[in-house]
Amino acid sequence: xxxxASSSFDGQVSRHGSRFDAQRDKLTxxxxxxxxxxxxDLTSDAKVSGIRATVRAGRDAMRDVLLDWLxxxxxxxxxxxxxxxxxxxxxxAARRGAEVVGVDVAGGLVAIARERCPSFLxxxxxxxxxxxxxxxxHGRFDHVVAMDSLIHYRPDDIVATxxxxxxxxxxxxxxxxxxxxxxxxxxxxxxxxxxxxxRAPAIVPVRDADLIARIEKALPGWHVGRSKRIGTGFYxxxxxxxxxx
Numbered sequence: 001x002x003x004x005a006s007s008s009f010d011g012q013v014s015r016h017g018s019r020f021d022a023q024r025d026k027l028t029x030x031x032x033x034x035x036x037x038x039x040x041d042l043t044s045d046a047k048v049s050g051i052r053a054t055v056r057a058g059r060d061a062m063r064d065v066l067l068d069w070l071x072x073x074x075x076x077x078x079x080x081x082x083x084x085x086x087x088x089x090x091x092x093a094a095r096r097g098a099e100v101v102g103v104d105v106a107g108g109l110v111a112i113a114r115e116r117c118p119s120f121l122x123x124x125x126x127x128x129x130x131x132x133x134x135x136x137x138h139g140r141f142d143h144v145v146a147m148d149s150l151i152h153y154r155p156d157d158i159v160a161t162x163x164x165x166x167x168x169x170x171x172x173x174x175x176x177x178x179x180x181x182x183x184x185x186x187x188x189x190x191x192x193x194x195x196x197x198x199r200a201p202a203i204v205p206v207r208d209a210d211l212i213a214r215i216e217k218a219l220p221g222w223h224v225g226r227s228k229r230i231g232t233g234f235y236x237x238x239x240x241x242x243x244x245x
Contacts, residue, residue, distance in 0.1 A: 019154075019157065043056075043059075043085060043086040043088060043112075044086075050233075051233070051234050052234075053233075054232050054233025054234045054235055055232075055233070055234055055235045057232045057233070057235070058230050058231070058232035058233070058234075058235025058236070058237065059147075059148070059235060061230045061232065062147060062148070062176060062230045062235075062237055062239060063088060063089050063092070063147060065228050065230065065239050066089070066145055066147055066174045066176075066239060067089065067092055067093065069172070069174050069225075069226060069239075069241050070093065070096075070143055070145070070172070070174070071096075071143075072096065073096065073097060074093060074096040074097045074098035074124070074142075074143075075096075075097030075098070075123050075124075076097070077097070077098050077099070077142040077143065077171075078098065078099045078100075078101070078139065078140065078141045078142050078143075079093045079098040079099070079100045079101070079141060079142065079143045079144070079145065080100075080101050080103070080133070080138060080141045080143075080144045080145070080165070080168075080169075081093065081100055081101065081102040081103070081145050081147075082103060082133035082144055082145065082146040082149055082165065082175075083103075083104055083105075083133060083146055083147065083148070083149025083150075084102035084103060084104045084109075084110070084113060084128075085104055085106070085109050085113070086109050086112045086113050086116060087102055087110075087112070087113025087114075087116060087117060087126070087128070089145060089147060090102035090113065090117075090126050090128075091116075091117060091118065091121070091126070093124070093145070094121040094122075094124030094125060094126050095121055095122055095124055096124065097122065097123040097124050098124050099124065099125055099127075100124065100125070100126045100127070101126075101127045101129060101138050101139070101141075102126055102127070102128050102129070103128075103129040103130070103131055103132075103133050103135075103138065104130065104133075105130070105131065105132065105133075106130075107130040110128050110129070110130045113128055114128050133146070133149070133165075134161065134164045134165070136168065138168070139168070140168045140169070140170065141168060141169050141170070141171075142169070142170055142171045143169070143171045143172050143173070143174070144165050144169045144172070144173040144174070144175075145173075145174050145175070146161075146165070146173070146174075146175035146176070147175070147176055148176050148237060149175075150175055150176070150177055151176065151177060151178040151203050151204065151237065152202065152203060152204060153204060154204055154206075155206050155210060155211050155214055156214070158177060158206065158211065159211075159214045159215055159218050160218075162175070162215060162218070162219065162242065163218055163219060166219055166222060166242070166244075169244070170244065171243070171244060172225070172241060172242060172243045172244070173241075173242040174239065174240070174241050174242070175239070175240060175242075176237045176238060176239050176240070177206045177211060177237070177238055177240070178203045178204060178205050178206060178236065178237060178238070179205065179206065179207075179208060179229060179236060179237070179238040180205040180206055180207040180208075181205070181231075181236060208227070208238060211240075212224050212240070215240075215242065219242065221244060221245050222242050222243065222244055222245065223242070223243055223245060224240060224241070224242060224243075225240075225241035225242065225243045226239075226240075226241040227239065227240055227241070
């Protein structure tokens with residue numbers, strides 16, 4: 001089990017907890033009300049605008065990257081899809097034989113995931129849950145995936161989340177963050193990530209080197225493996241792989 005680097009980091013986790021919870025609550029409201037229809041369309045085959053088409057293409061490419069970093073044969077393995085949304089990644093992991101826990105704070109999106117889930121998943125199965133991805137009641141996992149579920153958080157909050165997930169993961173954690181690029185910083189500042197009517201809570205650009213340094217300090221016994229950036233129009237996200245030593 002991974003341990004935190006020091007008691008000072010415990011203090012950081014405590015201080016950032018209320019801020020993390022507040023941001024999580026904003027995301028819940030956003031995905032369950034303001035943007036529910038937009039995200040249902042975005043994650044389906046429905047025709048979408050040019051901006052959202054680039055986001056859809058980017059998300060599809062990123063999903064392929066994260067799944068490629070997991071073992072091809074996931075039979076007898078447990079996978080946590082942390083922030084599962086409408087469930088596309090959960091279904092693909094289950095089709096490889098995994099027992100997947102797909103959890104999201106947005107109950108409306110999880111309901112769509114249940115509706116879309118195929119009746120036959122081969123050797124795999126999915127447990128759909130509404131709630132906090134950090135809830136220890138979800139159990140232990142061989143692999144954790146957090147695709148675009150941490151992009152709205154500051155570096156300290158991202159690291160604190162990874163520390164919590166690492167305590168219940170025996171293999172790898174693959175996740176994405178919003179990279180600090182000139183384009184993304186400009187889009188973030190100008191509020192152009194989405195039309196005003198359904199704009200998400202602010203995406204927080206994070207510098208790769210700074211985040212990696214924080215992770216390495218907070219997670220002894222783990223190392224940063226592969227890294228991959230996907231940029232398609234209005235979708236810019238960076239994937240990182242954490243592997244237990």
